[in-house]
Amino acid sequence: MLTVENTLETGGIVAAIKNRRSYYDIEKAIPITDTALIELVDTVTELVPDSVNMKSAHVVLVLGEKHDLLWDTIFDVFGGKVKRAKIDTFKAGYGTILFFFDREKVERMSDKYPYSREKFPIWSMQANAMLQFAMWTALREKDIGASLQHYNPVIDDAVKALFDLPGHWELNAQMPFGAIGSEPEPKPKEDIRKRVIVKD
Secondary structure (H helix, E strand, O other), X not given: OOOHHHHHHHOOXXXXXXXXXXXXXXXXXXXXXXXXXXXXXXXXXXXXXXXXXXXXXXXXXXXXXXXXHHHHHHHHHOOOOOOHHHHHHHHOOXXXXXXXXXXXXXXXXXXXXXHHHHXXXXXXXXXXHHHHHHHHHHHHHOOEEEXXXXXXXXXXXXXXHHHOOOOOEEEEEEEEEEEEOOOOOOOOOOOHHHOOOOOO
């Protein structure tokens, strides 16, 4: 019988989820080629579901000098209110994935299905969250560490101007990534029965 315990021993999705952590000690390298990285980002983005297949999520993969410029721009936008040392931990990585949702597409779907109008923004955010988690986990499977940051909405206009992106794309999160410099401390074991109730 396949159990969580032996799944963790042999690999699989549970093991991948377990290995996914917030990595803040990242380096300007990755163990795969840029071609393989782009293929990974493309594949994960294509496979993650979205309500009525509206494909509301968009990603921008930022590498090289553009990655450094992105984090310098984020620092500048905050006018010194965010510590330089903190920004530099993200800039120290190899790249950043920016996650967006298409506001106009969500509005069109809301008009098309008026009986669920108020739900489409929620469903779009759920799809974006699934994409972020799937991407985060897929990167870790390739021995690439990442974390999820939320400097939006303060940086939204600057980021869209920097990369010449449509005004109706709304920035949702930033994921700096790179080679793993060190492992974070183990997570404390929680009493999961406080959050998961089994009725049998």
